Amino acid sequence: MNIQDILAGKPVTGLPMGHYIDGCFVQGSSGRMMDSFDPGRGTVFAQFAAGNATDVDAAVASAREAFETVWRKTPAAERARILLKAAELIRANAKRLAIVETLDCGKPLNEALGDVNGAARSFEYYAGACDKLQGDTFPLPHGYLGYSVYEPVGVTAHIIPWNFPISTTARGLAPALAAGCTVVAKPAEQTPFTALLLAELLSEAGLPDGVCNVVTGTGAEVGAPLTTHPHVDQVTFTGSVVTGQKVMRSAADNITRVVLELGGKSPVVVLNDCDWEQTLTGVLGAIFENAGQICSAGSRLVIERGIRDRFLEELVARTKTLTIGHGLRDPQFGPVNSQEHLSKVAGFIDRARERGAEILTGGAITADPETGQGWFYEPTIVADRPCDDELVQEEIFGPVLTVQVAEDAAHALELANDSKYGLVAGIYTQDISNALSLASEIDAGQIYINEYFAGGIEVPFGGNKFSGFGREKGLEGLKSYCKVKSVAARIG
Incomplete structure (x- = not known):
């Protein structure tokens, strides 16, 4: 992508136009498209698929199948290798990703480059944590053995905001994948493209088909069916307080776990x-x-x-x-x-x-x-x-x-x-x-x-009061995508 050509008004090429489901780009079930605007000019620069509940169902089914049959059984060291390769590919494609990020959300190119490098660092950091996620033993009386193990929660949904698209996508996807979870991501309808490109790079790094899926579209048509889906095990949401409250209510019907990073007045x-x-x-x-x-x-x-x-x-x-x-x-x-x-x-x-x-x-x-x-x-x-x-x-x-x-x-x-x-x-x-x-x-x-x-990425991040609950980043962020199983055995 040539910056001067883009600024001169030439069409932006090479952008994905479909959802990313089961390891490839696919057309949306409705066939409808949405406009993506360049905030620096206030004009349309590309289009993307307008998803709906049918697309969400397909993505969740793909993620569920991949979780049950492949990813949860993949050795931690192999997951680490794939995430490290993803970090390398993000850095290799940094300029392209930053240009797309700037076109989508408007921020200065140097800030976008910083976000891309931060995304790479997220995958690098959690790659190093994959095979260090270990449980504990309990001091039970003689004749008993007690221990705990961390297990992946399952299929995780990620509702991504428009202000830091690639950063927020990476800080959620990297720990989820490191823990052994599979992913369905819904980027903001204002900024869909870097999440799609990131999913493609993850596949190139060796991530099995179905482990990471991205469905684009509006909150009403994609976000809502994703947060209420009975086969989603956790929702990670970043956005406004009002929408976060709706996500909590939606998740409650299926007792779905939630991590909420909401507003601030810092x-x-x-x-x-x-x-x-x-x-x-x-x-x-x-x-x-x-x-x-x-x-x-x-x-x-x-x-x-x-x-x-x-x-x-x-x-x-x-x-x-x-x-x-x-x-x-x-x-x-x-x-x-x-x-x-x-x-x-x-x-x-x-x-x-x-x-x-x-x-x-x-x-x-x-x-x-x-x-x-x-x-x-x-x-x-x-x-x-x-x-x-x-x-x-x-x-x-x-x-x-x-x-x-x-x-x-x-x-x-x-x-x-x-x-x-x-x-x-x-x-x-x-x-x-x-x-x-x-x-x-x-x-x-x-x-x-x-x-x-x-x-x-090493420092846990999240809010108190109306700013939400749960933590992302750091080892606490990795644990957000785990459930603890305790085992107590009589051995004598």
């Missing part, structure tokens, strides 16, 4: 003694990476009053210098994913203005300065909102940073926890004792200290 706590340059860089990236379309974005700046004015002056100045443009030109700041989402983000700021909010920078719909096209919203900072304000309490999922002023560290803790969400939090201070004290008291699934988005 605080970045900045104390007076912070490292200035480190903190400015961290706060900027925490909210404006991927145009703020990150569940764990640092969307609330909780800052001590002593440095509030000087810090915001510099933060606003740096925000104004961010370059905006089509993701394939690799700007510092890209578009939001859809026209619908652009209107949603704009609505939050329009209502804030009506309430008298002070917009320090940004606050308007804009476009790619080179073409006048695309779905862009200016990087926005809103000053000093009260705790009950909509901008403080509701997830915007866009490039909007809301400021809250704290009188001291204790007040900062109070503000940080004043949310129905509990996904992540950031802390910037050079006093490590203070940092660790705050980390122990903030109610969130993951805490970053002096570097936002620190860590990687």
